[in-house]
Amino acid sequence: MQHMASVRSLLLNASYEPMRIVSWQKALVLWFQDKVEILEYHSAFARSVHLRFKLPSVLRLKNYVRPRLNHAVRFCRENVYIRDNYTCQYCGTKFSAKQLTLDHVVPASQNGPKNWTNVVSACRDCNQRKANRTPRTANMPLLNEPRAPSWLPTLELEISEDHVPPDWAPYLRLKAG
Structure with a gap:
């Protein structure tokens, strides 16, 4: 089981381009605001008093955001x-x-x-x-x-390739080992 503090989510633009890595809390907020669709999930859950939510692993924005250069x-x-x-x-x-x-x-x-x-x-x-x-x-x-x-920091700098969650790999352009 992953430690909750280490659970992160890959945020993709509407065009499926990787944008950034966000905390699981930010991922859930984006989902509650109906700004994203969840493409992949972690095995971990967040719990409230009455509900539990499977934590998003990969999210895609519903509307395209032009990258600010x-x-x-x-x-x-x-x-x-x-x-x-x-x-x-x-x-x-x-x-x-x-x-x-x-x-x-x-x-x-x-x-x-x-x-x-x-x-x-x-x-x-x-x-x-x-x-x-x-x-x-x-x-x-x-x-x-x-x-x-x-x-702007790139995703390649934010994550090391040997620690990429397997469900992120299809969305990232990783160099062949």
């Missing part, structure tokens, strides 16, 4: 991990999203902003070692200067 990439935990290639920006080790944390380059306690240029992916050990210091005072130089990406 020239807009800023949303700042969020997942997109920081994608920008940093799931790699700790201090030790250079690659981790899964569950093993990573976000680190403020200039600590929040020192009025460091929560934005693209001040937040990086860090493993728990490095984050704790750096503590409430800047990389310079902690003698922990960053591998890359944090920048706001000018590109």
